[in-house]
Amino acid sequence: MQITKLEHGxxxxxxxxxxxxxxxxxxxxxxxxxxxxxxxSGITKDKVDTWWKGxxxxxxxxxxxxxxxxxxxxxxxxxxxKHEDLDDLERSVFxxxxxxxxxxxxxxxxxxAIGSHEWTSLLSHELAHAMYCVVPSYRSMMESLVALLPKxxxxxxxxxxxxMGYDEFVLNDEIQAYLATGADSGLxxxxxxxxxxxxxxxxxxxxxxxxxxxxxxxxxxxxxTKIETCESKRERIKLLIVLxxxxxxxxxxxxxxxxxxxxxxxx
Numbered sequence: 001m002q003i004t005k006l007e008h009g010x011x012x013x014x015x016x017x018x019x020x021x022x023x024x025x026x027x028x029x030x031x032x033x034x035x036x037x038x039x040x041s042g043i044t045k046d047k048v049d050t051w052w053k054g055x056x057x058x059x060x061x062x063x064x065x066x067x068x069x070x071x072x073x074x075x076x077x078x079x080x081x082k083h084e085d086l087d088d089l090e091r092s093v094f095x096x097x098x099x100x101x102x103x104x105x106x107x108x109x110x111x112x113a114i115g116s117h118e119w120t121s122l123l124s125h126e127l128a129h130a131m132y133c134v135v136p137s138y139r140s141m142m143e144s145l146v147a148l149l150p151k152x153x154x155x156x157x158x159x160x161x162x163x164m165g166y167d168e169f170v171l172n173d174e175i176q177a178y179l180a181t182g183a184d185s186g187l188x189x190x191x192x193x194x195x196x197x198x199x200x201x202x203x204x205x206x207x208x209x210x211x212x213x214x215x216x217x218x219x220x221x222x223x224x225t226k227i228e229t230c231e232s233k234r235e236r237i238k239l240l241i242v243l244x245x246x247x248x249x250x251x252x253x254x255x256x257x258x259x260x261x262x263x264x265x266x267x
Contacts, residue, residue, distance in 0.1 A: 003098065024089050033170050048062060055165060070109075070126045124181040131253055145179075180246045182202075
């Protein structure tokens, strides 16, 4: 385990394995944003696993599904005040490693070797959450971009995020983090279903929206028979600008501080 202090009171915790990251952060993460367990005392890992099994199809366990974690500092301290029964791994992170979390403004975590794809991608995503919380100008920019997304697309993303287990209060935060750093496969599928022709190109790290044949009963107006009109062309261009601005804004804010260099050094 490695703990690194970044800018703005953000701390990053890197674990060697996904299982280790989940076992350390499972309780505190669900204390923060679980729609049923958030804010409760007496959260156990068994309770989290039981909730997970009851809300998902059982193909993946909690520890197999999640690899990255993010906690505001005040939430972490609230969790610690209500849970004195830390196990050895939790204690090594929150009590020993972070000295009781008194200096933590935001905590992010993930797994993988330094320089690996797993660690780099997880750190990027979780840092988007951190900046959304601790950098007001970043949050304002991202909220403006989320508001510019077509309603049908935003609704499709919200529905998928809720199905993934997120609470309603973090939906905008999750949308900005995924669009800034790369969408989860399930979320990307939901976006494509809402707007056929939409795709993300990993090589260029950019969104594209190609013209498709007119389809009936399609949620997204950008892919209906209006696809050939000047109006719909302008709407397509507007959507692509908005989608690609998420990432460019994220990189701009990351590069604006020394945290970018620190994050990349650890990643």
